[in-house]
Amino acid sequence: MSLKYFTPVILLLLSLLTMNFQCRDKFATKPFEQRFQAEVTISPLKKTYSLTDTIWIETDIPGKFLFDLNSSQNINADTGTIDFGASFNEFGTYVQNPPNGFCIVIAQSGVTVDREFSQWATGISIKNFGCGQPAYKVKTGIRPNIKGSFCLALNQDRLMGTCTNKVIPYYATISYKYKNVDLGLDVFNALSTSDKGGNAGDVFYSNKIRNREVFVFNVQ
Secondary structure, three states: OOHHHOOHHHHHHHHHHHHHHHHHHOOOOOOOOEEEEEEEEEEOOOOEEOOOOOEEEEEOOOOOEEEEOOOOEEEEOOOEEEEEEEEEEEOOOOOOOOOOOOEEEEEOOOOOOEEEEOOOEEEEEEEEEOOOOOOOOOEEEEEEOOOEEEEEEEOOOEEOEEOOOOOOOOOEEEEEEEOOOOOOHHHHHOOOHHHHOHHHHHHHHHHHHHOOOEEEEEEO
16 A cells, blocks of 8 residues: 555554654663653634644643652652654645645744654654753744644653753653643544544544544644
8 A cells, every 4th residue: 555545643653652662662671750741732722723823832831840640749850851842743545744844833932943744744843941941831833834634743751851960860751731621522523534544543533632632623
């Protein structure tokens, strides 16, 4: 089967598996000491955007206390760095990343945002943010380049970085989830089974939306 017939669910599944492998393979014999999770806000939150709209995503972390899933408490992680970002995927059977990507990114002052291109998605990544910063509050804008149905999937299970002034490096991961509740499940349900990636894609994305890891919307 030609690659052009694969749907975005394949890319997202592979990217998630790859991230998990990279994070865990090195430390396979020992569980992480902390599994941090941070909330992310979307502004403005809409079902449908235009090509002139900018979707802003921002970590809702006013300081450097991060919620640890292992201990169910906030921990002061003021000597670490975080990687923050998302994958901008298009739904459909015939998906082809345009020359300038599915979207452009708008960075806040002093922050570098990288873009990574594949056939099915454009990745947005802010790396090693935190050292010398008063908070892990970081924001980036995403402006669609083409019309269609898309999802914005937040990064999961990224390794926590360590500042040079920390004697013992962090042995932890950080994941992200949306603070917004209405994340476009109705928009996703309106897609055809083929565009969802079949029944497997339907189940996969529905769970990710309910877990607040994925936001689905249209661009017209």
